Amino acid sequence: MNGCSHLQHFIQEEEGLKTYELLHGVFVISGSDERRQAKVLNAFCHVCDKTGIFLHVCMHCTFFACSQHIREHTKTRKHSFAMDITYGQVHCSQCGDYVYEEQLDNIARSNALLGDDVKKSVLELVWPRLHVEDKDWCNKTEKMVIDRTTHIGLRGLLNLGSTCFMNCVVQALTHTPVLRDYFFTEHHQCGTKCLITSLFRDFYTGEKTPLVLNEFLHLIWTQARHLAGYEQQDAHEFFIATLDVLHRHCSITLSGQPSASANKVYRCSCIIDQVFTGSLQSDVVCQKCHGVSTTIDPMWDYSLDLTPCATDGSLPTSLEDCLERFTGAEILGSNCKIFCENCQSYQESTKQFTMRTLPVVLCFHLKRFQHLNDLEKKVSTRIRFPEILDMTPFMTNQKNDNVLHVQLPYDNKYILYAVINHVGTSINAGHYISHIRYQDRYWYKCDDLVVSEAGIEEVLQTEAYLLFYHKYCLEYR
Structure with a gap:
């Protein structure tokens, strides 16, 4: 993060912050009629007339283009930076990728808060550009106000029979x-x-x-x-x-064809792995020579026990409790000796899991269903979970002082955006309901066909089964 030297120079020497603040305010937030009109008049590719969500604006000469033509423009004109006008992300042509800068992120947050003052945001659905005067073009642009009465993205789902x-x-x-x-x-x-x-x-x-x-x-x-x-x-x-x-x-x-890693979770560049795959480190420590055997495995989700603690019989009461237990050192004991390469014999050991790397989206599975002697039991223990989750205490570098790693402010912060809970006493019966974060600040309860408003207080009181957290601050690579 904050690693693009070209962007640093642009900010310090070429008033890049003022440029970004202006372009972001006008073309991303568009919080006034004048700014929305400016966006309508300019938001099309000046090469191929394409409109939509792929548009970028050059931060050096205010040239608008689609993702293909903006790269051609920045290369031929030797202009380094372009901002996408949907989300405000900045692309560096010299790095060949989107780059992150905390100062720009703060400007974007400030502009968004100013937009929130009117309690609405505007989504402009632009027709393909016609060869008519701009005045007529503006009149042909459909403007749709997204406020508390607009539910774009919220749809009920038909239950096809226990689905x-x-x-x-x-x-x-x-x-x-x-x-x-x-x-x-x-x-x-x-x-x-x-x-x-x-x-x-x-x-x-x-x-x-x-x-x-x-x-x-x-x-x-x-x-x-x-x-x-x-x-x-x-x-x-x-x-x-x-x-x-x-x-x-x-x-x-x-x-266009199955990749060599299509059946593997690790080292794949597909969107699913970019979003959901993190890595879990397992350290086994020999109690005789204190040698450490480390393995690192890819993970899509984390299943957390709700059973009584083996040492003191206590039950977890919060998600953080579950994570503390998950990443705590476990004494394997004399019945589970592991072969030590240093000692060349089986020795008693301890085993500890830690989060080596974190994904964009964290999914936690609270293991509410237990199977004992062919009998099934549901654990209905109330587990508290936060809206904002800090994963720093559970990272490898926090548990292992030998691992050097520099933490940045929002590296390990996550925000809750979806909860799935199960109502009933059996995995083979009962009913599933989800709660979804909408437009960043609203929540809705999704019960098959029925989608209804909910509050964050209601969400945090649910008997969670699956918890979904989205990274608070993304790193562009």
């Missing part, structure tokens, strides 16, 4: 900000009509009628046959199966 588990997972995935944005851009390309892209876009058409996910359900059935059938399924199991299907689909579309 509430699927509906909740789909609500969480389609409201994952970075995943949603990816499927709205040109980065995801399929040779044929893409069912996954259609699913995401169907949520944001403005329609209010419930969606029927029969095609999506059939897709999962064909790829994860153990989930086929109309019996109630475990939402967590369905979530992992869905990620696997999306992972394989996106791995193929990267190059």
